[in-house]
Amino acid sequence: MARQRNTKLEALLTEFGYTHTQLADEVNQTAEDTFGKPTQCTDRHVRRWIAGDVQWPWSRYLLPLQEIFGRSPEAMGFMPRKSSRVPAPPPPRPARAKEQRPVRRREFIAVGLAAALGLDAIPTAGRLGTGDVERIRAIVPALYGYDHALGGGALHEVAVQALQQVHHALNHCTYGERVERALYAATGDLAASAGWFAYDAGRQATATGLYNEALQAGMLAGDGQLQARVWSNLAMQARLRDRDQEALRIGRAAVETRQAKTDPRLMALLHCRQAVGHARVGERVRAERSLSRAETSYGRASGEPAAWLSFLTPAELTGLAGAAHHALGKYGRAQQLTADALGMLEAGFARNRVYYTLQRAQALLDGGDVEHAADEAGQAATMAERVHSDRVRGRLSDLRQQMRRYAGSVPEAADFLERTRRTGA
Structure with a gap:
């Protein structure tokens, strides 16, 4: 047949x-x-x-x-053979009520966001103009406002849904050459953002596919800044997978782009991330040089940042410096810098507050202050219930694992482990 x-x-x-x-x-x-x-x-x-x-x-x-x-x-279009039979699903793994509540909340957020973003306003036929491009561009700033508070786990699906609708418009509508270029830039911005949300949600294969799509759109649009941004995110992903030298090479390519050299905020971010990369491979002098360059670049920034760069505040720069010092084994300096970052962090950055609270707890623990580390980690676990970030869950899980060795001798560590066990954090 x-x-x-x-x-x-x-x-x-x-x-x-x-x-x-x-x-x-x-x-x-x-x-x-x-x-x-x-x-x-x-x-x-x-x-x-x-x-x-x-x-x-x-x-x-x-x-x-x-x-x-x-x-x-x-109904999915599959055709059984004579020997085929529909498999009976095995019983699902038992799930605690604490695990199901965040899932329902995440689904509720996604449904509400799809309506709030006005995805229905994206045309499905006809001719597209600059007004349509602006409506598409407005999706990304709206998404990032939620990302800072909720984390990528609540957003990556709705971002992909928006991207699919934009693709439909690209393929089924008509438009002029100038609008086409702007559409590809807007599509790339959305794809890169969706990739970041997927990265934060722990969907690394999805994130890689979206980053590649953003790179392609950036090339079609002639948008070098978008390409530099994606290279930087790919470097972060390589670092997550413990491919530190690869991450440094990708980051170096981003730093060398013309667009990065003309955008002080972007250059500051790239140098900060390179500083963490150099620190992770033990290159102290290069790490410190990159931190100095990041500070100098940020000092030259003016005007309003792009939506995706809105997280790059003095608090974020200080927190990244703390991460670099931690990787160099300078735990006292790392925990002080991270404490300073938390003191400067604005109220809307809920996910980053949890992340840097965990970073400070890790620095305290590695520096030998187990009691204060457990207290800090406990505060982070309480805050973590309100955000959807695989990176946050991963750091919290790592801390719980390390705290177990102190459970028999440090009451605060035992208390932290018991509280987080009861809440499922």
């Missing part, structure tokens, strides 16, 4: 706003979270399903697909 393209599954991807890579990530995540069985699904699997090369996927893929789309295999 000649293979037939699976148009039903293809339509579901469009309806739900998934790229091939994003659906593969979702299959892996659903398998792990819901059924407790990790899979190795990739975009190649998804392409083969759509092309009709695979007419009935293995159960390890079919079960998550049923969970994601809420449809039977046949």
